[in-house]
Amino acid sequence: MRKLSDQFMEDLNNPEGKLHPILTRVKKDHTLMLAIRENFINIYYRGGNILNIRENNKGFYQTSFDENYNQSVLLMPDSPTQINHQDDSKNWVDSFPFRKNMMDEYFSTYGKAEREFQQLIARENNNSTISNESEYFVADIEVTESDARFDMIAIRWLASHRQSGSNCKAALIEVKYGDGALGGKAGLLKHLQDMEKLISNKERYSDLLQTMESQFNQLDELGLLKFNKGTSKTKVKLNPGEKPEVIFILANHNPRSTKLKTMLGNPDIKKYAQSQLFDLKFFVASFAGYGMHAKCMLPLNEFLELL
Incomplete structure (x- = not known):
């Protein structure tokens, strides 16, 4: 399960904790995103991993950075491979501007627009000036x-239902950036087929929901979710018996192209609009921006009317 140990959480949250300077930096820098994995975290920048921190059972944390980002062979910051105390974390925080520069140069040649867009969506809905108004909170990105x-x-936690953590629903989201990403081996139909396979496997789907609950609750404990729960102190709880939403976010569709309309008219895709396993939805922005609300999620027939 993608979950952090109590000690990991303590070292992040406690002002005296070994990892606290890194959490503090993430909270102050909206270009960074902390993602929870199984006993490790990834710090993302523009959708790329700027720092991996893995718990070691010997009382320290192992760190790593993907040096493939340094295609320009810039001088690499001398950051510790282990975090044993706060000074090690501060050293990594101090290196972020240099590593960002490396990654900027890398992305200028090897762009990852879809991943960058994912991080923007997560930021807007989890921790921004409008996140309290959002009704969808991102538990994780790049999930396999x-x-x-x-x-x-x-x-999905509707604004009118915040009095109880059990009034929530899972949302499984696929982002497609540009019309070129709609088809092929990772196209819309393939994702629908894969999601059907996963959700129909009750044991694996139940495990996924438990992971989502844990990730959301731990992100909340770390202060990385900005929203008003009212007087409720209840932890989020997902019901495996409730149909999830499967949502497509189709970024920067070319309105002059007929490709999307033709593809969504395919009977192999249209049948999923009647799925007994999930509710198929398509995100339509509220004028502009990334904030996700229930009213922004359209069923296939309503979405087709816009094309």
């Missing part, structure tokens, strides 16, 4: 399961 992979997994 045995039967499927998702760009994002989120929890």
Whole structure:
């Protein structure tokens, strides 16, 4: 399960903790995103991993940075490979501007627009000036399961239902950036087939929901979710018996192209609009921006009317 140990959480949250300077920096820098994994975290910048921190059972944390980002062979910051105390974390924080520069140069040649867009969506809905108004909170990005992979997994928590953590629903989200990403081996139909396979496997789907609950609750404990729960102190709880939403976010569709309309008219895709396993939805922005609300999620027939 993608979850952090109590000690990991303590070292992040406690002002005296070994990892606290890194959490503090993430909170102050909206270009960074902390993602929870199984006993490790990834710090993302523009959708790329700027720092991996893995818990070691010997009382320290192992760190790593993908040096493939340094295609320009810039001088690499001398950051510690282990975090034993706060000074090690501060050293990594001090190196972020240099590593960002490396990654900027890398992305200028090897762009990852879809991943960058995912991080923007997560930021807007989790921790921004409008996140309290959002009704979808992103628990994770770049999620890989045995039967499927998702760009994002989120929890739908309607603004009118915040009095109880059990009034939530899972949302499995796929982002497509540009019309060129709609087809092929990772196209819309393939994702629908994979999601159907995963959700129909009750054991694996239940495990995924438990992971989503844990990730959301730990992100909340770390202060990385900005929203008003009212007087409720209840932890989020997802019901495996409730149909999730499968949502497509189709970024920067070319309105002059007929490709999307033709593809969504395919009977192999249209049948999923009647799925007994999930509710198929398509995100339409509220004028502009990334904030996700229930009213922004259209069923296939309503979405087709816009094309």
